[in-house]
Amino acid sequence: MKILVCISNVPDTTTKVKFTDNNTKFDANGVQWVINPWDELALTRALELKDNAANGITAVSVIHVGNASSEPTIRKALAIGADDAYRVNAEPTDAYNVAGQISEIVKSEKFDIVFCGIESSDFNGSTVGSMVAEFLDYPSVSAVSGLNIENGQTVITREIDGGKEVVSVPAPFVAIVQKGIAKEPRIAAMRGIMQARTKAIKVSEPVAIDSLTEIVTFELPQPRAKCKMVDAENPKQLIELLMNEAKVI
Amino acid sequence: MSVLVFTENWDGKFKKSSFELASYATKVAEMLGTTATAVSIGNVDDSELKSLGNYGVKKVMCVKNDSLNVHDSQTYTKVIAEAAQKEGAKVIIIANNNTGKALAPRLSVRLKAAIGSGVNKLPLSVNPFVVVKRAYSGNAYAQVALKSDIKIITLAQNSFELIETPNDAAVEAFAPSIDASMVKTQLKDVQKQSGKILITDAEIVVSGGRGMKSADNWAPLSELANLLGAATACSRPVSDEGWRPHDEHTGQTGKIIAPNLYIAIGISGATQHIAGVSSSKFIVAINSDKDAPIFEAAQYGIVGDAAKVLPQLVEAVKELKGK
Known part of the structure; x- marks a missing residue:
């Protein structure tokens, strides 16, 4: 079985967010780019599954839709342990377009399991994974917090309101993963970093797919009013404020 | 033309979030000069279905089919897409919860409908159709134009108030063209905690x-x-x-x-x-x-x-x- 992990290239999660061009573009000046945190967990789980030979995973690939400037992030995924990578050479315009590009590669390269993180930390859409599945007419399982292979069958744990369900779907399928899928993201070792230099990044040109959305403008959240401090010797005052001023309890 | 809202149920009951969705759909319908129709999947009794009418929904399409007892994203998507086509829905509204996140993107591809996800207020305008969504993990908001003929909005929980506009909603049975063979998800086990207030529901x-x-x-x-x-x-x-x-x-x-x-x-x-x-x-x-x-x-x-x-x-x- 072959696994494909979809990778988004996002600003480091501690980045101070700013915009340029009349608030229509993210200000990338001085920004550190990283693998989207959930995609990193997805990659980690894929590699853990491959580590156990009994699971029969023959390769773990990653895919990214983006221009050449995102290659350091792809190399990082290779250094962590992915066998090879695909890059669709296109500026990502919207989720529909990105998902369409990924589906084309899945179709031609025939992956059995496609992993996607629940959302990207920049656009917070939570859309690409399920869109890929619908483009391909594959089953998809969302909110996945555990995935194992038992006797050749995938056993998936998904989160539901107030609990969990254990389900299985036949391959090929898309798993949209979240917290719990792997404990800690795997970190690249020196050997992996050396090997990554020679691993292949297969670059392809995008197919013609529409974009259905367009960013009009970004806005920064309104700064919150200054915090009203209550004396630690008189916490009762806090409860009074919440009852009479904020009126939330 | 109408606005279609998918109202999920939990063991046959709706939650406050379902009524938030109904209120929101009613307001979006007003902006478009049309009415809101709800679609419900599963065994929900008529009085519960009719309660959506308290929040302005004019019609409730009710799907009862045992093949849908297991949540299978592929099949659920087919059902909602068929309902949308039957209603001639121009806007589809779904909760931005686990279920909504599983279905809305699939619907988007199936209907070639632009999606605004995690929206927390009414559209800024309907022509062009512009919504506001959370971006950069809460460090910014984005105004997004949805450019397709049909639009999908996933509404962030607890972001829209309940608006009572009582009316007698018509409940209609809806039988989509699905069968058990389409359902690929096999349910093996369910572990549920009961009696605990869910973090995502809590005020x-x-x-x-x-x-x-x-x-x-x-x-x-x-x-x-x-x-x-x-x-x-x-x-x-x-x-x-x-x-x-x-x-x-x-x-x-x-x-x-x-x-x-x-x-x-x-x-x-x-x-x-x-x-x-x-x-x-x-x-x-x-x-x-x-x-x-x-x-x-x-x-x-x-x-x-x-x-x-x-x-x-x-x-x-x-x-x-x-x-």
Whole structure:
């Protein structure tokens, strides 16, 4: 079985967010780019599954839709342990377009399991994974917090309101993963970093797919009013404020 | 033409979030000069279905089919897409919860409909159709134009008020063209906790961080939560340490919530934590470090030790709320 992990290239999660061009573009000046945190967990789980030979995973690939400037992030995924990578050479315009590009590669390269993180930390859409599945007419399982292979069958744990369900779907399928899928993201070792230099990044040109959305403008959240401090010797005052001023309890 | 809203049920009942969706759909329909129709999947009785009418929905399409007892995203998507086509829906509204996140993107591809996800207010305009969504994990908002003929909105929970516009909703059975062979998801086991207030449903959340010092110190926090009818939550280090279960972790990589009141106790307020709670209407911070970043996100704060402040808060609630 072959696994494909979809990778988004996002600003480091501690980045101070700013915009340029009349608030229509993210200000990338001085920004550190990283693998989207959930995609990193997805990659980690894929590699853990491959580590156990009994699971029969023959390769773990990653895919990214983006221009050449995102290659350091792809190399990082290779250094962590992915066998090879695909890059669709296109500026990502919207989720529909990105998902369409990924589906084309899945179709031609025939992956059995496609992993996607629940959302990207920049656009917070939570859309690409399920869109890929619908483009391909594959089953998809969302909110996945555990995935194992038992006797050749995938056993998936998904989160539901107030609990969990254990389900299985036949391959090929898309798993949209979240917290719990792997404990800690795997970190690249020196050997992996050396090997990554020679691993292949297969670059392809995008197919013609529409974009259905367009960013009009970004806005920064309104700064919150200054915090009203209550004396630690008189916490009762806090409860009074919440009852009479904020009126939330 | 109409606005279609998918109202999920939980063991045959709707929740407050279902009525928020109905209220929202009714308002969007007004903006478009049309009416809202709800679609419900599963065994929900007529009086419950009709209750959606209290929030302005004119018609409820009710799908009862045993093949749909297991949540299978592919099949559910087919059902909602068929309902949308039958209604000539121009806008489809779904909750931005686990179910909505599983279905809305599939519908988007199936109907070639642009999607605005995690939207927290009414569209700014309908021609062009512009919605506002959360971006950069709560550090920004994006105005997004949805350019396709059909549009999909997933509505963030607790972001829209209930608006009662009572009317007698017509309940109609709807039989989509699906059968059991389409359902690829096989359910093997369900583990449900009962009786616990869900963090994502709660209007008040009381949350503890490393400043709680140990798992053994949680009793007064839980008591405060009980008195306030609140859910309990925690920061990432707390769930990583195993002091509290993982499903209580709020923050960027855990649960993203928007309660009316979020009380953060002994939580310093790392960017990643704030990202998960910044949509709360009010944030209260209790922390021994006066320079902790949580105070920048909070409206009310106490600089003090959790172990000392918490029991006094419990007493104050008992006294003032008469419990």
